[in-house]
Amino acid sequence: MSGRLTVVGLGPGAAGQMTPEAQAAVAQADALFGYAPYLARLPERAGQSRHASDNREELQRAGAALDAAAAGAKVAMVSGGDPGVFAMAAAVCEAIETGPPRWRTLDVAVVPGVTAMLAVAARAGAPLGHDFCAISLSDNLKPWDLVEKRLKLAAEAGFVIALYNPVSRARPWQLGRAFDLLRAALPETVPVVFGRAAGRADEAIAVVPLAEARAELADMATCIIVGSAESRVVHRDGLPPLVYAPRSAGPAR
Amino acid sequence: MSGRLTVVGLGPGAAGQMTPEAQAAVAQADALFGYAPYLARLPERAGQSRHASDNREELQRAGAALDAAAAGAKVAMVSGGDPGVFAMAAAVCEAIETGPPRWRTLDVAVVPGVTAMLAVAARAGAPLGHDFCAISLSDNLKPWDLVEKRLKLAAEAGFVIALYNPVSRARPWQLGRAFDLLRAALPETVPVVFGRAAGRADEAIAVVPLAEARAELADMATCIIVGSAESRVVHRDGLPPLVYAPRSAGPAR
Known part of the structure; x- marks a missing residue:
């Protein structure tokens, strides 16, 4: 069990504005979580599951991603722009603070992006x-x-x-x-x-x-x-x- | 004569955090201008000139880059992070506003980056x-x-x-x-x-x-x-x- 959660900023939308680090984090994931329009920007890959959600369910989405990581998956949670600016990184931190203790031991990382x-x-x-x-x-x-x-x-x-x-x-x-x-x-x-x-x-x-x-x-x-x-x-x-x-x-x- | 000036954000410093768009803008330039430590991050290329300056000479540096573009060169002016955040893009705009009228007809673009x-x-x-x-x-x-x-x-x-x-x-x-x-x-x-x-x-x-x-x-x-x-x-x-x-x-x- 060596799950991890990476919160990834996809940038504003143009492929040329997504960093190599963000591209690698998405490519290495077993499971992608995110608001449906952001997931739609990414090509489907064999063996990689996708978990799209509505844009008002941020805390539940964070919890589902953390559960998947705790179960051993390499999870990428994707945001448009930068994940730390009015996006998913804060929701993930809040879920870790208020959720079960096992989430605090997870390998969690944030990959920045070009914000809008x-x-x-x-x-x-x-x-x-x-x-x-x-x-x-x-x-x-x-x-x-x-x-x-x-x-x-x-x-x-x-x-x-x-x-x-x-x-x-x-x-x-x-x-x-x-x-x-x-x-x-x-x-x-x-x-x-x-x-x-x-x-x-x-x-x-x-x-x-x-x-x-x-x-x-x-x-x-x-x-x-x-x-x-x-x-x-x-x-x-x-x-x-x-x-x-x-x-x-x-x-x- | 089809010079242009692109003001490029190199990101925080890690290669994986520099966007493909920024990489391409640097690769396509005939001449690179910038503060010396930012230029030092970029590999030397045959046929590409380099113009390093001190970090206190922003307006002169912008003028020199605009002159080179006006003379027909494809110029990249590089900044760490994002060029629009406490960096060179505002100095270039100010040089254009206060400089010779020929600078207003130049093809000028800004490539954003991950700011610090x-x-x-x-x-x-x-x-x-x-x-x-x-x-x-x-x-x-x-x-x-x-x-x-x-x-x-x-x-x-x-x-x-x-x-x-x-x-x-x-x-x-x-x-x-x-x-x-x-x-x-x-x-x-x-x-x-x-x-x-x-x-x-x-x-x-x-x-x-x-x-x-x-x-x-x-x-x-x-x-x-x-x-x-x-x-x-x-x-x-x-x-x-x-x-x-x-x-x-x-x-x-």
Whole structure:
């Protein structure tokens, strides 16, 4: 019995953005666990079982993967992007803390990946070029008041703000409310990058001023980067604009 | 004349954590530009020139690379980690905005990579599991007062805080001051992860409570992750602890 669980980040979706380490971890697994659309990215292999789940069953999914590893399997739990950013690594740690003692002796590893905000930023220029934060708009697991508090303090701090999980069928109004809050705190010219499926065939990148940012510009596959008051937009004839947050900052600029 | 400039993220340092897209961008370049230790990671290739520079010459380095691309070369500008996080992509955008008009017509692309905080987080569990921010402690390009303001607001917001560029010969006291500020705002039991050279042969990961966090535990190659009041440490017999930020948050926990 030498089971193990590796929590693997597949990156944003393009094959060229998945690390060799992640590819090897998937190839070596006896069993793959994960949210169905992430498993669907990976080719079927003989002798490798697949255990797809819904995206709301994270703790149960973690427990099932840990049970399989405890029974001796080499298990890979896959996440899109990086598994440590609003994804499965925290659910696995929580399951280990709250689950049966035998899970604490397991060989558990995390393989990092390129998270969505980095892939979106790369397509837009360098919008995360100075201090920044990442906030999930999902209020499944935290009160919405806390999201509002964090948005206000992030704007006051002058952070660039990356928004994950901006909309879903269960989360229809939160993004519009977030933009309203940010409009009250930031100049209306601040650039907002909507990055959908960055690096994939169906990629769509849009840059609009905060005054024109609307929830309808986003869907479940979108990561949004809201600039700071320091952020710059460089217009180029016949090419998309470059958005960047300058390395220097402060009133002197 | 069909020059281009690709700003490439090499990842944290391990070969297995450099994406295929980054490998291809480096392989296809006529000329490599970058900070000398990053260039040193890449094998020499016949016909490929190398232009190493000091780490304080970012804007000049960007200009030299843009000039080479404007002259027709396929140029790769390399950064450790991700080029959009406290690295060269913002300097390239700034050079384009402030430089000669011919630079605005160039084919410029950014290839993302695994940034240091993700590699460190992966080795520790899931310390970035809920909302988080990334702050550079370098005050070369922003006033130190702004760093202090951001640290205080980040602690008030309950963000996990990743600290980049924590110490250098020119920056001896800033990290100690940052820990003092955070100790005034957060419980002394909050876990602090010191991640040095994550994923490389000389990797060293240490976890200490905020009460015991000292600047001497870090060097230039260290990325530090300071937990929130919600962060958890899972102790395991004979294995390193798992540090994670739970997906749920708020007073109810």
